[in-house]
Amino acid sequence: MSDQSPSTHDDSHDHGVGHIVPVRILVATGFGLLVLTWITVFVAGIDLGEANIYVALGIAVLKATLVALFFMHLRWDRPFNAIVFVSAVGFVALFLALAMTDSAEYQADIHPGDAKAVIEATGQ
Numbered sequence: 001m002s003d004q005s006p007s008t009h010d011d012s013h014d015h016g017v018g019h020i021v022p023v024r025i026l027v028a029t030g031f032g033l034l035v036l037t038w039i040t041v042f043v044a045g046i047d048l049g050e051a052n053i054y055v056a057l058g059i060a061v062l063k064a065t066l067v068a069l070f071f072m073h074l075r076w077d078r079p080f081n082a083i084v085f086v087s088a089v090g091f092v093a094l095f096l097a098l099a100m101t102d103s104a105e106y107q108a109d110i111h112p113g114d115a116k117a118v119i120e121a122t123g124q
Helices: 023-044 051-071 079-109 115-122
Strands: none
Touching (some): 023 051, 051 079
């Protein structure tokens, strides 16, 4: 067994405390989320026709982006991580919006009423 002096290189992977966000940024982000929630509730009471879902999805994407960038500290992380996250949320909203537009194609075939009447009306 040889006597080796302790390594001068610290092998720990502890990087210390993460990014500390000023309270004013957290409060402003929280206030922005509250305002966007209020806008969501207000717009839900207005009949915009088929645009209601698109407005709701747009606000949801914006809120998810704010949470991820500021509360999850992605704004101060590598820019690539923030770009990937925002792109992923945007694509989910896009795919949901496209799925919703497809549902308009068969709205005329939907018969109101109970399931038995619907089955009889469609001949199944």
